[in-house]
Amino acid sequence: xxxxxxxxxxxxxxxxxxxxxxxxxxxxxxxxxxxxxxxxxxxxxxxxxxxxxxxxxxxxxxxxxxxxxxxxxxxxxxxxxxxxxxxxxxxxxxxxxxxxxxxxxxxxxxxxxxxxxxxxxxxxxxxxxxxxxxxxxxxxxxxxxxxxxxxxxxxxxxxxxxxxxxxxxxxxxxxxxxxxxxxxxxxxxxxxxxxxxxxxxxxxxxxxxxxxxxxxxxxxxxxxxxxxxxxxxxxxxxxxxxxxxxxxxxxxxxxxxxxxxxxxxxxxxxxxxxxxxxxxxxxxxxxxxxxxxxxxxxxxxxxxxxxxxxxxxxxxxxxxxxxxxxxxxxxxxxxxxxxxxxxxxxxxxxxxxxxxxxxxxxxxxxxxxxxxxxxxxxxxxxxxxxxxxxxxxxxxxxxxxxxxxxxxxxxxxxxxxxxxxxxxxxxxxxxxxxxxxxxxxxxxxxxxxxxxxxxxxxxxxxxxxxxxxxxxxxxxxxxxxxxxxxxxxxxxxxxxxxxxxxxxxxxxxxxxxxxxxxxxxxxxxxxxxxxxxxxxxxxxxxxxxxxxxxxxxxxxxxxxxxxxxxxxxxxxxxxxxxxxxxxxxxxxxxxxxxxxxxxxxxxxxxxxx
Numbered sequence: 001x002x003x004x005x006x007x008x009x010x011x012x013x014x015x016x017x018x019x020x021x022x023x024x025x026x027x028x029x030x031x032x033x034x035x036x037x038x039x040x041x042x043x044x045x046x047x048x049x050x051x052x053x054x055x056x057x058x059x060x061x062x063x064x065x066x067x068x069x070x071x072x073x074x075x076x077x078x079x080x081x082x083x084x085x086x087x088x089x090x091x092x093x094x095x096x097x098x099x100x101x102x103x104x105x106x107x108x109x110x111x112x113x114x115x116x117x118x119x120x121x122x123x124x125x126x127x128x129x130x131x132x133x134x135x136x137x138x139x140x141x142x143x144x145x146x147x148x149x150x151x152x153x154x155x156x157x158x159x160x161x162x163x164x165x166x167x168x169x170x171x172x173x174x175x176x177x178x179x180x181x182x183x184x185x186x187x188x189x190x191x192x193x194x195x196x197x198x199x200x201x202x203x204x205x206x207x208x209x210x211x212x213x214x215x216x217x218x219x220x221x222x223x224x225x226x227x228x229x230x231x232x233x234x235x236x237x238x239x240x241x242x243x244x245x246x247x248x249x250x251x252x253x254x255x256x257x258x259x260x261x262x263x264x265x266x267x268x269x270x271x272x273x274x275x276x277x278x279x280x281x282x283x284x285x286x287x288x289x290x291x292x293x294x295x296x297x298x299x300x301x302x303x304x305x306x307x308x309x310x311x312x313x314x315x316x317x318x319x320x321x322x323x324x325x326x327x328x329x330x331x332x333x334x335x336x337x338x339x340x341x342x343x344x345x346x347x348x349x350x351x352x353x354x355x356x357x358x359x360x361x362x363x364x365x366x367x368x369x370x371x372x373x374x375x376x377x378x379x380x381x382x383x384x385x386x387x388x389x390x391x392x393x394x395x396x397x398x399x400x401x402x403x404x405x406x407x408x409x410x411x412x413x414x415x416x417x418x419x420x421x422x423x424x425x426x427x428x429x430x431x432x433x434x435x436x437x438x439x440x441x442x443x444x445x446x447x448x449x450x451x452x453x454x455x456x457x458x459x460x461x462x463x464x465x466x467x468x469x470x471x472x473x474x475x476x477x478x479x480x481x482x483x484x485x486x487x488x489x490x491x492x493x494x495x496x497x498x499x500x501x502x503x504x505x506x507x508x509x510x511x512x513x514x515x516x517x518x519x520x521x522x523x524x525x526x527x528x529x530x531x532x533x534x535x536x537x538x539x540x541x542x543x544x545x546x547x548x549x550x551x552x553x554x555x556x557x558x559x560x561x562x563x564x565x566x567x568x569x570x571x572x573x574x575x576x577x578x579x580x581x582x583x584x585x586x587x588x589x590x591x592x593x594x595x596x597x598x599x600x601x602x603x604x605x606x607x608x609x
Contacts, residue, residue: 014162018155026270027154028226033266034161035222040246040258041168042215047244048252049181050208051188053107055240056098056114059121060213062235064091064220066125069138069230077145080225084144087221088214095213099206118240125232137231141224161222165259168215171461173255178460178467179446179474184208185253186436186447193434195418196396196427197448198514207457249290251297253438260298264290349374349518349549350395350426355404357387357394357573364390366573367404372518377540377550379564379581381557383593387573388553389431392520396428397421409517423450425517429507429524431553435495441506442491445478448510481513485539501528508539512548519543520551525559537563561585569593 021027039061046054064087071083102113125132132138144151144160151157175181183204186194195201224230242265250261268286294301350372357365364387372378380388393399395406397418406414408426427448436444451474455467482488485505490498495506504524511519521540525533533556541563543550554560560567561581569577569584571593577584584590 014166018158024154027158029266029270031154031158031161031226033263034158034165035219035226036243036246036266037259037262038161038165038168038222039216039219040243040250040262041165041172041255042212042219043243044247044252044254044258045172045215046208046212048247048254048258049176049184049188050205051184051191052205052208053111054114054209054212055111055237055244056116056118056121057212057216057243058235058237058239059118060091060095060216061220061223061239062121062125062230062232063094064088064217065224065230065235066132066138066220067091067217068221069141069224070131072141072225073138074140075142077142077150080142080144080221081146084218084221087217089217091217091220092210092214095209095216096206099209099213103202103205115237115240118237122232122235122237125235132232135231135233137229138224139229141228141230143228144225157226161226164218164222168218169255169259174461174463175457176253176255178471180204180207180457180460182436182439182443182447185439185443188253189436189438190434192398192418193430193436194447196398196422197510198419198422198450199447200419245287247297249287249294249297251299251301254297254299257297257299264298347374348372349409350551351407352391352395353405353407355394355406356402357390357399358402364573365394365401368570368573368575370568370575370578372549372551373566374517374549375544375547376565377544377552377563379560379567380551380553380570381555381560381567381584382570382576385572386570386593388570389522390573391570392428392522392551392553395421396426396520422514425515426520427511427514427516427518428520429504429511429522431522431526433500433503433507435503435506437494437496439495440491441482441487441493441495441498441509442475442478444495444506445481445510445513446474448514449474449477449481450514451477477513477515481509484512484542485509486535501532504528504532504536505539508536512543516548518549518551520553522553523555524552525554525556533559 017030018027021030039057042060043054043057046052067087067090068080068083071086072079098114098117102110105113126134128134143157151160176184183194183199186197186199187201187204191201223234243262246261246265247258248261249264250259251257265287290298348371350370352368352370355365355368356363366387368387368391370380370391380391382388390399394401395408395413397413397416397420401414404414405412408421408424411424413421413424413426436447439447451470453466453470453473455464455470458464459467479488479491482491485508487502487505487509490502495503498506504527508519508521508524524540525536528536537559540550540552552560552564561584564581567577567579567581567584568575569587569590576593577587577590579587
C-alpha cells in the first residue's frame with residue numbers, strides 16, 4: 001500500500017513538472033535531467049548491482065549518440081525509432097567488445113581499462129572525419145515523431161523521455177528484485193561466495209555490462225535528438241565523472257536512486273546561480289558532503305531504514321522480540337533433499353587421488369589421497385597451516401590442483417569452475433564469513449536456491465507467470481532452509497546486523513538451500529559460544545540423518561570426536577593419520593603434530609579429548 005502511494009505521488013509529480021516550470025529553458029534542464037537519469041541508471045547496472053567499477057560510460061554514451069545521429073541526420077522524425085533501437089544494439093556490441101577481453105581484470109585494473117576505452121572513443125569521434133565530421137559535429141537532427149504526432153517542443157520531448165526512463169526504471173526494479181538481481185549483488189558483495197553458491201560469475205558480469213551499454217546507447221540517442229547537434233566535446237571524461245556522482249548521490253544498487261541523483265546534480269547548479277561567483281564552490285561542497293555523509297545515497301538511506309524497520313517486525317505486525325522460530329522438523333525437509341539424486345549409502349562420494357597443490361615453492365597439499373563416503377560425517381583436522389582450507393579450495397574449484405585427480409559422485413571435477421561444482425551438489429561454507437552483507441537473511445539464502453520452473457530475462461522483466469511461479473518456489477526452498485537453521489523469524493533482517501553466531505547459521509542455511517549431496521563446513525564453530533555449538537552439533541547430525549554427507553574441518557576437538565564417523569589428519573599438506581575417532585585419539589603421530597615433543601601425558605590426553 002505504501003509503495004503504491006509513493007508510485008502514485010511520483011507519477012503525479014513527473015506529469016506536473018512541465019506545467020509549473022516557468023520557461024522553455026527550465027523545461028530543457030528537466031529534459032537533460034531525465035536523459036542523464038537514464039545514463040546514470042545504465043552505470044548503476046554495472047557499478048551498483050554487479051560491483052564493477054566502469055569509467056568509460058562517456059564513450060558508450062557517445063557511440064549511442066553518433067549511431068542515432070548518422071541514421072537520422074537530414075531525415076524524417078520517423079527514423080528516430082529504428083535509430084533508437086540501433087543505438088542500443090551497436091552500443092551493446094561495443095560493450096561486449098570491451099568487456100569480454102577485460103573480464104579477468106578486477107578493481108582498479110578494470111576501471112583503468114574502461115577509462116582507456118572512453119578516451120579511445122573520444123579520439124575516434126574527433127579524428128574519424130569521414131564519419132563523425134570531427135569538431136564540426138553532426139547536426140540537422142529531426143525531432144522524433146509517431147504517426148502524425150511530432151515531439152516538436154521541449155514539453156513533448158519531456159514526456160517522451162519520461163516514459164522511456166519510467167519503463168527502464170520499472171524493468172531495472174524487476175531485475176533487481178529477481179534472482180538475477182540477487183546474483184548481481186552477490187557478485188558485488190562476495191564474488192568467491194557467489195561462485196560457490198552456483199552463480200556463474202563471468203556470464204553475469206558480461207550480461208550486466210551488456211545491459212549497461214545498451215541503456216547508455218538509448219540515453220545517447222535521446223541526447224542527440226534533444227539538442228539536435230553532437231560533437232566530440234560532449235563525450236569527455238567529465239561526463240563519466242558527472243554520471244558517477246549522480247549514481248553515488250542517489251544511491252548505488254537502487255532502481256530509483258540514480259534518477260534522484262541525476263535530478264540533483266542537473267538542477268542544483270541552476271538553483272545556486274543566484275549566489276553568482278560562489279555557486280560553484282557551494283555546489284562542489286554540497287556534492288562532497290552528500291557523498292561523505294550519505295555513503296549509500298539518498299535512496300539508499302531510505303531503503304536501509306525501511307529494511308531495518310521491516311526486519312524488526314513480523315509480517316503479521318508482531319514485534320520481533322515476541323516472535324519465535326518454528327521448531328526444526330527433519331521429516332518436513334525430506335522432500336527438499338530427496339530431489340537430488342543420491343548414491344547408495346556407504347559408497348565413495350568424493351575421491352581425492354594423489355592431489356598436489358603448489359604455490360611457487362610452497363607445497364600446500366602433498367600427494368594427498370582421501371575418500372569420503374556417502375551419508376557420513378567426515379572430520380578433517382590438523383594444526384594451523386596443515387592444508388585443510390587449501391583442500392576445500394581445491395575440491396570446490398577455487399584453486400586448481402597441480403597434480404592428481406578429483407571425482408565427485410562419479411564425475412571428474414578437477415579444474416572445473418566453482419559454480420559448476422556447486423551445481424553438482426558439492427557446496428561449502430567459509431572459515432572467514434563470506435555473506436552478502438547488503439542483502440537480508442532471506443535474500444542471502446535465495447542466492448543459493450534453484451527452482452525446477454525456470455524463467456529467463458524476458459520473463460523476469462515482463463513479470464510473467466513462469467517468473468512469478470519460480471519466485472514462489474525459490475522462497476519455499478529458502479523457507480525450509482531458514483527453518484532448518486532456526487532463522488525464519490530473522491528473515492527480513494539485514495544479515496550484517498546479526499551477531500556472529502547467527503551469521504554462521506546463515507551460511508549453513510545458504511548451503512543447505514542448494515540441496516547438496518556433500519556440505520564442506522570450514523570451522524563452523526569458530527567464534528560461537530558453547531550453547532550455539534550444541535545447536536550446531538544437532539543441525540550437523542540432522543544433515544547426516546537427511547542423507548547429506550558432511551566434511552567437517554574444526555579445531556574444536558571435542559566436537560569432532562563427538563560427531564565424526566571417520567577422521568583424516570593433515571600436517572604440512574600430507575596425510576599423517578586416518579581412522580575412527582577412537583583410533584585417531586591414540587595415534588602418537590597425530591598427538592605429536594598437535595603438541596610436539598616434551599609434553600606431558602596429561603597435556604596430550606587433553607589435546608586429543
